[in-house]
Amino acid sequence: MKKPVLALTLCALISTGSVFAAQPPRDNFYWLGQINKASDVINTDEGLLTPEEGHAFAKGIDKVLRDGNLPGAARPHNVITFEPYLIKAAGPDVTKIHAGRSSQDMLTTVGIMEQREHLLTMAKKLNQVQEDFIRLAEENKDTLIPNYTNGVAAQPNSLAHYFIAYANAYGRDMQRVREYYKRLNRSPMGSTVLNGTGWPLDRDRMAEYLGFDGLAYNTYDAGQIFPQEAPIETGGITNCIAIHTTSFIEEIMQQYAQPRPWIILKEGGGNTYVSSAMPQKRNPGLLNSCRTDASTLLGMSVEAMFRSHNIPAGMADGRLSGARDIMPQASKVLTSMDKILNNLVIDPARSLEELNLDWTCSQEIADELMKNHGIPFRMGHHFASEIVTYARAHDITPRDFTYEDAKAIYAKVCASDPHLPRDFPMTEEEWEHAKDPASIVRNRKVKGGPQPAELDKMIQMAKDDLADNKAWTEETEKKLASAEQKLNQDFDKLLRDCMK
Structure with missing residues (x-):
């Protein structure tokens, strides 16, 4: 048959x-x-x-x-x-x-079963984005870039170090998914309404048939409190995804304000489009649409919070619902993020040029003065600041600022500070190393820095986390x-x- x-x-x-x-x-x-x-x-x-x-x-x-x-x-x-x-x-x-x-325990169960599938779809997309960042890090170990704070070039760094930081961020999002799944995947069936039922239902077997890891044990909690709480926690998870995504997008968007950016999207293919009025413009449509979807996701999470606000437990307003679940929107954001990461054009020569055009090395000058010559950091900071002020006023880049120039600025600074040595303590070799972005990155000493040994370690750590996340996703499915x-x-x- x-x-x-x-x-x-x-x-x-x-x-x-x-x-x-x-x-x-x-x-x-x-x-x-x-x-x-x-x-x-x-x-x-x-x-x-x-x-x-x-x-x-x-x-x-x-x-x-x-x-x-x-x-x-x-x-x-x-x-x-x-x-x-x-x-x-x-x-x-x-x-x-x-x-x-009851409709209460049945529809709560339906909502959980629908959301857990949405959650696993989103988990796979999180894994993919994390994998993208790890791949990009391995491809860009030797790419030196300026990192920015307050939108201003601040420090030289390895692009791989930057990418692994985002791999870690999306890895934490995946940790939140896994932690939430433990609370989500508990069966409400048999809780009926409020206080259970006089029928001797086999809740455990029902939970097993429907794929749950156990019971939402307290019958009042199962149908009244958790279903109202779950959309709020969901929003917390997806908010982090949205913020990580938009932060990355904004840093790429900054480059589009430059006539010669060092990181942009490949042209065409749904990534960019030509302005209807200005032929030179290649607008980053993919960045714009992904950012819009992320903003929509944030709005949806706030909506879920307000639906649950100021109502008695168990009301339908804020109840977990597959139809209103915001995880599909998060998956949409992550799909676009995956496309962004697979369509980046990176110009290492241009990023190094930008580093050498500005004084992102100035903190290293102060650090080297203290580390090698015992000059207190604030004094070294003052000297480095004077160099930057003079160099910018005279349009001198770090590469063109000579050792003799540095000694002249130092002489002026120490003339008004009796605590400083009378002679410029740095050797010419130290001076050149302090200005060199590659030397700065290579000689970082702390755990988690961008120096090659630590970078390789962090890439492997990210790979291990990703493998664990992929195994969990596959096993759960x-x-x-x-x-x-x-x-x-x-x-x-x-x-x-x-x-x-």
């Missing part, structure tokens, strides 16, 4: 590893169907339904689901609109499967697919028995 269409579809999807791309849509109708199947199987096994009733109800559930999967068919998304279809297919006795259930397969197999057996 042929298996039901739904079971065949799921088995095929599991075998190909794409269970979360299933057709028909994995919407409220789909998940209410799964809950009804689990209720029928469990209650029949536990003796709350007779075998004859369980078999007959399985046939009715299967018909409703198959009919709902037909093109253009209705797919009721609420318990009270789904049930009439069951009654039509199997008679009023089918409502016996509703013993000990497989566990959910296995639970769903088991439910469908057991329901299919009950259905076959009633078709004999």
